[in-house]
Amino acid sequence: MTKDDDLLVIEDLRVSFPGKGWRAAPNEVLKGVSLNVRRGETLGLVGGSGSGKTTIGRAVLGLVPVGSGGITFAGERIERATGRRRRLLSRDIQVVFQDPYTSLNPSLTIGDTLSEPLRAQGQGRAGARRRVGDLLERVGLPADAASRLPREFSGGQRQRVAIARALAIGPKLIVCDEPVSALDLTTRKTVLDLFLEIQERTGVSYLFVSHDLAVIRYISHRVAVIHHGEIVETGEAAEVTTRPRHPYTRNLLLSAPVADVAGQRARREAFERAYAGPNTSAER
Amino acid sequence: MSETPPPAAARRSGAARRVLRNPLGLGSALVLAVIVAAVLLAPVLSPQDPDLASLRDSFGGPGPGHPLGLDSAGRDIASRLLYGGRATLGGAVLAVLVALAAGVPAGLLAGYRGGRVDAAANWVVNLVMALPAMVVLLACRAILGPTVWVLMVVLGLLVAPAFFRLVRGIVAGVRNELYVDAARVSGLSGTRIVARHVLVVVRGPIIIQTALVAGIAIGLQAGLEFLGIGSGSAPTWGAMLNEAFKNIQRAPGMIVWPGLALGLTNASLVLLAAALRDALEDRGTPPARRRPRPPKAAPPPGGEPGRAGLLSVRGLTVAYALADGRSKQVVHGVDLDVRAGEIVGLVGESGSGKTQTAFSILGILPEGGHVGAGSVTVEGLEIVGLPERAHRALRGNAVAYIPQEPMSNLDPSFTVGAQLMEPMRHRLGISRAEARRRALDLLRMVEITEPERVFGSYPHEISGGMAQRVLIAGAMSCDPGLLIADEPTTALDVMVQAEVLGLLRRLQRERGLGVLLVTHDLGVVADVCDRVAVMHDGRIVETDTAEQVLSDPRDPYTRRLLGAVLDHAPARAPWQPAAEETV
Numbered sequence: 018m019t020k021d022d023d024l025l026v027i028e029d030l031r032v033s034f035p036g037k038g039w040r041a042a043p044n045e046v047l048k049g050v051s052l053n054v055r056r057g058e059t060l061g062l063v064g065g066s067g068s069g070k071t072t073i074g075r076a077v078l079g080l081v082p083v084g085s086g087g088i089t090f091a092g093e094r095i096e097r098a099t100g101r102r103r104r105l106l107s108r109d110i111q112v113v114f115q116d117p118y119t120s121l122n123p124s125l126t127i128g129d130t131l132s133e134p135l136r137a138q139g140q141g142r143a144g145a146r147r148r149v150g151d152l153l154e155r156v157g158l159p160a161d162a163a164s165r166l167p168r169e170f171s172g173g174q175r176q177r178v179a180i181a182r183a184l185a186i187g188p189k190l191i192v193c194d195e196p197v198s199a200l201d202l203t204t205r206k207t208v209l210d211l212f213l214e215i216q217e218r219t220g221v222s223y224l225f226v227s228h229d230l231a232v233i234r235y236i237s238h239r240v241a242v243i244h245h246g247e248i249v250e251t252g253e254a255a256e257v258t259t260r261p262r263h264p265y266t267r268n269l270l271l272s273a274p275v276a277d278v279a280g281q282r283a284r285r286e287a288f289e290r291a292y293a294g295p296n297t298s299a300e301r
Numbered sequence: 302m303s304e305t306p307p308p309a310a311a312r313r314s315g316a317a318r319r320v321l322r323n324p325l326g327l328g329s330a331l332v333l334a335v336i337v338a339a340v341l342l343a344p345v346l347s348p349q350d351p352d353l354a355s356l357r358d359s360f361g362g363p364g365p366g367h368p369l370g371l372d373s374a375g376r377d378i379a380s381r382l383l384y385g386g387r388a389t390l391g392g393a394v395l396a397v398l399v400a401l402a403a404g405v406p407a408g409l410l411a412g413y414r415g416g417r418v419d420a421a422a423n424w425v426v427n428l429v430m431a432l433p434a435m436v437v438l439l440a441c442r443a444i445l446g447p448t449v450w451v452l453m454v455v456l457g458l459l460v461a462p463a464f465f466r467l468v469r470g471i472v473a474g475v476r477n478e479l480y481v482d483a484a485r486v487s488g489l490s491g492t493r494i495v496a497r498h499v500l501v502v503v504r505g506p507i508i509i510q511t512a513l514v515a516g517i518a519i520g521l522q523a524g525l526e527f528l529g530i531g532s533g534s535a536p537t538w539g540a541m542l543n544e545a546f547k548n549i550q551r552a553p554g555m556i557v558w559p560g561l562a563l564g565l566t567n568a569s570l571v572l573l574a575a576a577l578r579d580a581l582e583d584r585g586t587p588p589a590r591r592r593p594r595p596p597k598a599a600p601p602p603g604g605e606p607g608r609a610g611l612l613s614v615r616g617l618t619v620a621y622a623l624a625d626g627r628s629k630q631v632v633h634g635v636d637l638d639v640r641a642g643e644i645v646g647l648v649g650e651s652g653s654g655k656t657q658t659a660f661s662i663l664g665i666l667p668e669g670g671h672v673g674a675g676s677v678t679v680e681g682l683e684i685v686g687l688p689e690r691a692h693r694a695l696r697g698n699a700v701a702y703i704p705q706e707p708m709s710n711l712d713p714s715f716t717v718g719a720q721l722m723e724p725m726r727h728r729l730g731i732s733r734a735e736a737r738r739r740a741l742d743l744l745r746m747v748e749i750t751e752p753e754r755v756f757g758s759y760p761h762e763i764s765g766g767m768a769q770r771v772l773i774a775g776a777m778s779c780d781p782g783l784l785i786a787d788e789p790t791t792a793l794d795v796m797v798q799a800e801v802l803g804l805l806r807r808l809q810r811e812r813g814l815g816v817l818l819v820t821h822d823l824g825v826v827a828d829v830c831d832r833v834a835v836m837h838d839g840r841i842v843e844t845d846t847a848e849q850v851l852s853d854p855r856d857p858y859t860r861r862l863l864g865a866v867l868d869h870a871p872a873r874a875p876w877q878p879a880a881e882e883t884v
Contacts, residue, residue: 022878058876065794066765078486080676107488120479124501133497134487172651201650202821206865228794231867238876255872272799274824275868278848281827288799 023089024052024222025077025190032072032087032097046072048246049086054190060224061237061254063230063269069246071227074192077224078101078112108138113118115195117175121167127153127178128163133186152181155213155275173204180211184219189212193225195231209236230273236256242266267291312593319580322645326576329528330568336566340386343465347380351536360731372541373548382558385536389522392537396518397511399457404464404508409495411465412472419469427464433519434459438828442530447521452530456521460514467510473501505581512574516567523563538563578606609638610681612662612783613817613879615802617675617685619657619839628742630673632657633839641782642804642813646826649836650862658836659785659819663702664692680782697728705788707768709759717771718756723780743774748804773804780812787819802829823866827851 030050033043039262046069051186064070069170073099075081077088088096098106100177111134115144116121121130129153129195140148149163156177169174176196183191193212204250217223222235227233233240233254240248240257250263261267311658314431320326339346343690348366354374362369369378397721415654435454441455475481485493496589524540538559545555608615619632649655660679662665664684677684680699684692696702712720723739725731731739736754744752747770755763755771763771769789776784786805790798806829808814818830826833826847834844835856843856856861 055876055878057878065796078482082484093835104488104490107486110486114479114483114485116479116686122478122480122484122498122501125497134491137490137493138490179483182487185487202823202862203650203865206657206867211865230795231870233868234872235867236873238873250566253872253875255875261642265789268796272796274795274799274822274828276803276823276827276863277849277868278827278851280868281552281824285799285803285828288801 022055022203023053024056024058024091025224026087026089027052027073027077028087029087030076030088032076032081033084034046034081043289045084046246047076048085050115050243050246050248050249052251053118054222054224056129056189056219056222057216059237059240061233061240062135062224062243063233063240065228065269068243070228070243074112074194074224074226077190077192080112089183101123104137107134109189110192111188111190111193112180113176113183113196115198117172117179117199118167120179121175123167126164126166127158130167130178131163131182131185132286134182137185148185152185155184155215156181163165164222164292171204172206173200176204178198179212180208180215184215184221187219188221188222190222193223195227196225198227198229205232212236219295230258230270240268255288260276264291302858309583310829320573320576323579324570325575326580329572329576332569333573334563336569337390338481338564339383340390341764343380343383345389348376348382351376351380351384352846353377353380358546363844370554372555373544378541378555378558378594381541382538382562384508384558384560385538385541388449388535388537389519389539389563390524392449392514392522393518395453396457396460397449397515397521399454399881400461400464400514401511402509402519403458404461405460405468405503406469408465409472412438412469413476413491413495413499415473415476419473422465422469428464428764429459432459434522438521438525439530442525447530449526449535453518454654456518460517462489463514464507464510467506467596468503471506475499475502480583488495499721505577508581509574509578512570512577516570516574516750517670519563519567519570526841526871527530536734538633589640608678609640611679612637612639613678614662615676617658617661617677618673619654619661619670620673622669622671628673631839632661632747633837634675635841635842636841637817637834637844639783639815640816642809643831644809644829645817646814646830647817647819647836648823648826648833648862650821652838653836654789654839655836655837658818659787663696663700663785664689665696665702687858689703697724698779699781700783700785701779701781702767703772703776703784703789705785706771707765707792708760710772711768715759716756717760717763719774721756721771721775721778724775739778740774743778744771746776746777747771749798750776757795763862764797766793766801767802770799772806773801773808777808777812782815784808784814784816785819786816788821789818790824790825798825799828805829824868835862 028046028051031045032047033045036042036044050073052060062070062073065241067237072081076083083096086096087094095106128146128149130150134150135145150160153160153162158177158181167178170178197208200208209232212223215225223236225233225236237254240252240254241248242257242263244265248258250261250266257266258270261270268291271284271291275284310749321330330632348368354376355577356375358371359373359375361375363370367377367379371380372381407422411419413744435833437459438452440456442452479497482493484498484747489497501540523539523542526537526545529543532771540558543558549556569713614635614637617632617635620628622628633879635658637647637658647655647658657666657670664687672685675685682695684695687695697839709718718737721743722736726736728731739754741752744755749755749767749770755767760768790801791800802825805816809816818825820826829848832845833847833850834841835850835858836842839859843850843854843859850859851863854863
C-alpha cells in the first residue's frame with residue numbers, strides 16, 4: 018500500500034462526549050482509532066450499537082468535535098477545519114445518512130434539496146437544474162421527481178435522493194452511515210448495487226458504516242471491526258468475514274442469522290458453544 | 302402511496318384555501334377584513350371630523366348624519382369609532398412588529414447556536430417575562446410622555462418573549478434533524494441553513510402566534526387608554542370606552558360601540574388563529590368516529606376442521622377509515638394458524654400488512670382501523686366483535702405481546718420491579734411479597750443474572766437487550782398460551798438478538814408456548830421458526846415449514862425476497878488501484 022493511494026487517513030482519533038450530570042466524567046467514545054481509505058476503495062466499518070462507528074463518520078464530516086488525533090484528507094489535516102474551509106471541503110466529502118425519512122427536509126421539493134449543494138458551491142440556477150436532471154437519472158428516479166415532495170416517495174426512493182444529493186458536486190469520499198438499514202430486504206440489494214455501480218463509474222471512495230456483516234461483506238473491499246471505541250480487526254472483506262481472528266468478530270459473525278435452516282442450525286450451535294452462558298454479551 | 306399529492310406550490314396556497322374553507326376561518330377573516338377596511342377608509346366613510354364637537358348636541362341619539370349618535374362632547378360616535386380604530390389597530394400592529402423583530406431572530410439564534418448564546422438569551426427573556434407589563438408601561442408613560450406609539454414599542458418588547466420561546470423551542474428541535482446535518486455537509490453556511498431549512502418550520506407557528514399576540518396587544522392598549530394613560534386627545538377605542546364608562550348613568554348605550562369593536566376584533570383574531578393552526582398544522586377533520594359494526598361472529602369453531610386450537614385466523618380483512626369517509630383495505634383475507642408449542646413466523650416487508658394482522662389479533666388496531674370481515678379464534682374463543690373489556694381480559698391472560706421498541710414500552714419513572722409487580726398484583730390479587738418473589742423468578746427465568754439489581758433499576762439504567770428480557774418476563778407473568786412478538790429483536794444488536802431468540806426458543810420448548818413472530822428478517826425465521834407465512838400486499842402468498850419456504854420457495858415473491866438475501870453473496874474482491882493511477 019503506497020501513501021499516495023490514501024485518500025483519508027485517521028490516526029489515533031479520540032472523541033469524548035461530555036458526561037451526563039454535573040461534573041460527570043466525559044464519556045470517551047473513540048479511544049484512539051486509526052484507519053485509512055484509499056482512492057476508489059470501500060472501507061466497511063462494522064460494530065454493534067454504541068461502538069462508536071457512527072462517531073467516526075461524523076468526525077470526518079466535522080459534525081462532532083475531535084478530542085485528539087489526526088484526520089488527513091488528500092494530504093491535508095482537516096480535524097480542526099472550521100467555517101470556510103469546512104464548506105470548501107464539502108466539495109470532496111459527502112454523506113448518506115441512515116434514515117431516509119428525516120434526512121430530507123419534508124417541506125422542500127426533491128429538486129430544491131438536490132440543487133442546494135450545487136447552489137452553495139456557486140452554480141447558476143439553470144446549470145443546477147440540468148445537473149439535477151442528470152443526478153435523478155443516474156440514481157434511477159423519474160425526471161419529474163424534482164418537482165415532488167419527499168413524502169411522495171418510498172424509503173428506497175428517498176435513499177436514492179439522498180445518494181443523488183451526496184453525488185451532486187462530485188465528491189471524492191462519501192461517508193455512508195447505515196444507508197440501507199432502514200430499507201426493506203428487496204430494496205436494500207438494489208440500493209447497494211447502485212452504490213457499487215456509482216463507485217465503478219466515478220471512482221469515489223466510501224467509508225461505509227453498518228452493523229450488518231452481510232451488507233459490509235457485499236459492499237466493502239476492506240473491513241474494519243470496531244468494538245467499544247477501538248478497532249479490533251482490519252482486513253480484506255473475504256478474510257475478515259470467513260476467517261475472523263478476533264473473538265469479537267467471531268461472535269459477531271456467529272450471531273448473525275442466515276436465511277437457511279440447516280446453515281443457521283450449525284451457526285446457532287457454534288454460537289452457543291463459543292458463547293455459552295447467559296448474559297455474557299457486551300451488555301452490562 | 303396510491304394518491305398523488307399536489308406539487309409544493311399548490312400545497313402552500315392550499316393552506317390559505319383550507320383556512321377559508323373552514324367556516325370559522327372564513328367568518329373571522331371576513332369580520333377582520335371588514336373592520337380593517339372600514340378603519341383604513343375612515344376619512345371616506347366617517348360622516349364628519351371625529352374631533353368636531355358641538356356641545357349643544359351632547360348625548361344626542363342616532364339621527365341623520367349621526368348613525369350611532371353623539372357623545373358627551375357632542376362628537377359623532379361613528380366617526381370616532383372609525384378614526385379610533387386607526388390608533389388602536391395601528392398600535393397593535395406596531396407592537397406585534399416590534400415583538401416579531403425582537404423575538405424571532407433572537408429565538409432563531411438561541412435555538413440554532415445553543416450553548417452560551419442560548420443561556421444568555423434565556424436569562425434576558427426570563428427577566429423580561431418577570432416584569433409586570435402594566436407597571437412597566439405606567440412607568441414608561443411617566444418618563445417618556447403620553448405618546449401611544451412609544452408605549453406600543455415598549456409593549457412589543459414585553460411580549461417578544463412569546464415569540465422567542467416559541468421559535469427557540471422549535472429550532473432547538475430542528476437543529477438535530479438529519480437534514481440540517483446534511484445541509485451542513487453540503488457546504489451551506491449557518492445563515493443559509495436557517496433561512497432555508499429552519500424558517501420554513503417555524504413559519505406556521507409564528508403566524509398563529511402573531512394573531513394571538515395581536516389580540517393581546519389590542520387588549521392591553523385598550524386597557525391603557527381606558528385607564529386614561531394613552532395619548533389623551535386622539536380618539537381610540539379604549540378612550541371611548543373610558544368616556545362611555547364615565548357617563549354610563551346618563552347614556553348607557555354608548556359603551557356598546559367601542560366594546561363591540563374591541564370584542565369583535567379580538568374574537569375574530571383568536572378564531573382566525575385557531576383556523577390557521579388547523580390549516581397549517583395539517584389537522585384536517587378527523588375521520589368519522591363511527592366505526593363500522595364488526596361482522597357477526599362466525600359459528601363456533603370447535604367442530605370446524607383444520608383450525609388450530611390456539612390461534613386460528615380465517616379470512617381476516619383490516620380496513621382504515623379515510624378522511625373523506627371511504628375506507629381503505631390493507632389486509633385482504635388472511636388465513637393463519639398457530640398451534641401450541643410452535644413458533645410461526647409472519648414475514649413481510651414494510652406495508653405488507655403483517656403488523657396490522659398481529660394488531661387485529663390483539664385488538665389494538667390504531668384509531669381508524671377496524672376488522673372488516675373474517676374470524677379470529679384464540680383457544681376456541683371468537684374475538685372478532687368482542688367488546689373491549691373482554692378483549693383486555695384476554696390480553697392479560699391468554700395472549701401476551703412483545704413490542705419492537707423495548708425502551709419505549711417501559712415507563713421511565715418506575716423501577717423495573719414495580720412495573721412487573723403492578724399487573725400481577727392487579728390481576729392475580731396477590732400480596733406485595735408474593736408479587737416480588739414471582740417477579741424475581743420471572744427475571745431469573747429470562748436469564749437475567751442479577752435479578753435483584755435489575756428489579757431495583759430504572760429503565761434508563763439497563764440496556765436495550767435487558768429491557769427486552771424484562772418485557773418478555775412481563776409477558777410471561779400471566780402464563781399465556783399465545784405470545785405475539787412484533788419484530789422483537791429488530792432494535793437490538795445481533796449478539797443480543799441471538800440471545801433473545803434463544804430465550805424465546807427455550808420458553809416455547811419448556812412451556813409449550815405458541816408464538817406468532819412478526820419479522821422482516823429471514824435469518825430470524827431460519828433461526829427460530831417452525832412454520833412461516835409470507836405476506837405481501839395484505840395477502841399471505843405462501844405458508845409452509847420454514848425449511849420448505851427457505852430452501853424451495855414456490856411463490857415468485859418469496860423467491861424475490863430470498864434472492865435479495867446477501868448471506869451467500871460472495872465477498873467483494875480486494876481493492877485494485879485504478880488503472881490510470883498506476884500508469
